[in-house]
Amino acid sequence: MKRIWIIRTLFSVLMVSSALFELRAQHLEVYFDYKRFGSPDNSGFLEVYLQFNASTVWLERDTVNRTLKSKILVTEIVRQGDKIVAFSKREISSPNMTDSTVADFYDQQRFKLAPGKYELEISCLDMLQDSAKAMEASTPVLIEPIDRDIFVSDIQLLEGATKAATVGPLTKSGFDIVPYVSDYFPPEVTKIAYYFELYGSKQYVGTGKFLLTQKIVNSRTHEEVKDKAIRSRMLAKDVTPIMNSIDIADLPSGAYKLVVEVRDSLNSPIHKREVHFVRNNPDQNITASDLVNINIQATFVERIKNSDTLNEYISCLRPIANMNEIAIIDTIVKSNNMRIKKQFFYYFWLNRNATDPEYSWIGYKAQVDKVEAMYGTQIKRGYETDRGYVYLKYGPPDWLVDRPNEPSSYPYQIWQYKKAGRYNNKRFIFYLPDLVTNDYMLLHSDVPGEVKNTRWQYMLNSRNSTNTDLNSPTGSGNTQPQWGNNANEYYNNPR
Numbered sequence: 001m002k003r004i005w006i007i008r009t010l011f012s013v014l015m016v017s018s019a020l021f022e023l024r025a026q027h028l029e030v031y032f033d034y035k036r037f038g039s040p041d042n043s044g045f046l047e048v049y050l051q052f053n054a055s056t057v058w059l060e061r062d063t064v065n066r067t068l069k070s071k072i073l074v075t076e077i078v079r080q081g082d083k084i085v086a087f088s089k090r091e092i093s094s095p096n097m098t099d100s101t102v103a104d105f106y107d108q109q110r111f112k113l114a115p116g117k118y119e120l121e122i123s124c125l126d127m128l129q130d131s132a133k134a135m136e137a138s139t140p141v142l143i144e145p146i147d148r149d150i151f152v153s154d155i156q157l158l159e160g161a162t163k164a165a166t167v168g169p170l171t172k173s174g175f176d177i178v179p180y181v182s183d184y185f186p187p188e189v190t191k192i193a194y195y196f197e198l199y200g201s202k203q204y205v206g207t208g209k210f211l212l213t214q215k216i217v218n219s220r221t222h223e224e225v226k227d228k229a230i231r232s233r234m235l236a237k238d239v240t241p242i243m244n245s246i247d248i249a250d251l252p253s254g255a256y257k258l259v260v261e262v263r264d265s266l267n268s269p270i271h272k273r274e275v276h277f278v279r280n281n282p283d284q285n286i287t288a289s290d291l292v293n294i295n296i297q298a299t300f301v302e303r304i305k306n307s308d309t310l311n312e313y314i315s316c317l318r319p320i321a322n323m324n325e326i327a328i329i330d331t332i333v334k335s336n337n338m339r340i341k342k343q344f345f346y347y348f349w350l351n352r353n354a355t356d357p358e359y360s361w362i363g364y365k366a367q368v369d370k371v372e373a374m375y376g377t378q379i380k381r382g383y384e385t386d387r388g389y390v391y392l393k394y395g396p397p398d399w400l401v402d403r404p405n406e407p408s409s410y411p412y413q414i415w416q417y418k419k420a421g422r423y424n425n426k427r428f429i430f431y432l433p434d435l436v437t438n439d440y441m442l443l444h445s446d447v448p449g450e451v452k453n454t455r456w457q458y459m460l461n462s463r464n465s466t467n468t469d470l471n472s473p474t475g476s477g478n479t480q481p482q483w484g485n486n487a488n489e490y491y492n493n494p495r
Contacts, residue, residue, distance in 0.1 A: 028135065029053035030072075030124045031181045035154035036143060038199045040238070043114050044143040046086075047156075048076055048122070050107040051181035054094065055398075055418035058128035059102070067096040070105075073134075075123040078111055078141070085118070086111040091127070102424050106178060108170055115145040150210070150262050151199045152273040157183075158193040161243060173241040183277045185248060188422060192216075192277065193245040196260055201236040209233045210270070211263040214244060219255040219276065220354075253281045253351040282322055282351045294343040294350075300358040301342040310341050316368045316383045317348060319392035367392055377439050386442035387413075390428055394420045394447075397428075404432075409460050413440060420447050431460055 031051040036044055052072060059068040071093055078086035094105040118141045125134040144151075157180035164171045170178065177195055185192060194214075201210055215229035228246055246258075259274040296302055304310050311333045318326055325348065332344055349357035371391050372382035382388040397415035404411040411432040420426040426447045430440035444456035453459065 028126045029056040033181045035156045037153045038146040046111045048109045049179040054102045054104050070094040071127040073125040077121040079119045113143045115143050146199045150201050150270045153197040155275040156195045185279050190249040191245045195243045198240040213261045217257045254354040291343045294347050296346045301346045319389045
């Protein structure tokens, strides 16, 4: 398992995992990674990749074309001892975006370096945020010489690649390559795509061939995953660029390695390179045998002794569970078998964080407690309410409109998210038809898969419009906007 260092200051949290980083600044989130490639003259290229979380940067609106753009100042310094050997300072602007198309954006910088040890320093500053402070991080970098037998570059994970029309900063081997700046693969990502380069095979093999293997290995068992390998005999070249992908749609949750291995004609290993990644795939159906075989000895679930407490812990998972898991939850809480309940509970979190399932549970439990305090009622736990469900599934809203006293409407709240799951700029509207409890009901959302009610405005206004026919396709009855009702305006333009 990778070592993780956490450095906390008043303004930032810097998380370091191998060459992968996360920078946070009040609102700004920037992810960056680096990879090393060779050069024919035995020097190396250090490529630095940045991914900006668009929902956390400040955006400036162009008053003419109504589009949005960011403005980030990026400084990258490569030091060798006290000497600066490479330097880049530039202003990064996002592509033109609209309110409904806010998306992450990327940057890449390439430095040519001689073999040796270096220190890479990166600083990011949101220039549109007056109170922002520059986020800084550094990491050691080793540029290895390639003047030896067959040598494999770092493995670059890819988000996408297209044939390059012109050569740009993301162009490699004739393709514009968009880096995947993470080692985490959520359920919606069904392939692991990657690029690497192979050097020196011609000098080593001559005119012959060699065996190249690309495979996925379980980090815990060190066993090769069945049917997740590409093996081919390669013709020797000075430089061999490889771009490939492996299907991981059915790869269970867990920690893995993508391993590239070069072997000679006698099947003897010559060189190997690997990159670690974590797969989250809770959509894989759980079977009885899966649970029975789960070893919970010496895990955090063994400390849970009370059956009612365990039932509560399992029940509160519903907002973030898939359909298969929900069916199991509804069945398993009625069982008296404590062990099978514990095995399911552990399996649930192991499926989402193979390296530290307890950490993920503790973080989620803190949110469950918060939801209980805010939305719990006398007859419902917080996570059972509609607002609790949305909060746990999508997190706290970025904007919240609370209107408890409009004259012609039931009390209502409008929640807007910059990002709700994989969707941008989505909304939920809740209302309180009983006027008494704290149990606001979800009336409408534009998030696919959630409650959709095209006549939500009429239902919201029916407090003083008892003759309104809500089922009428034309909205017969009192369908005009009511005096003092601002729901539609707030829904479209939250503030």
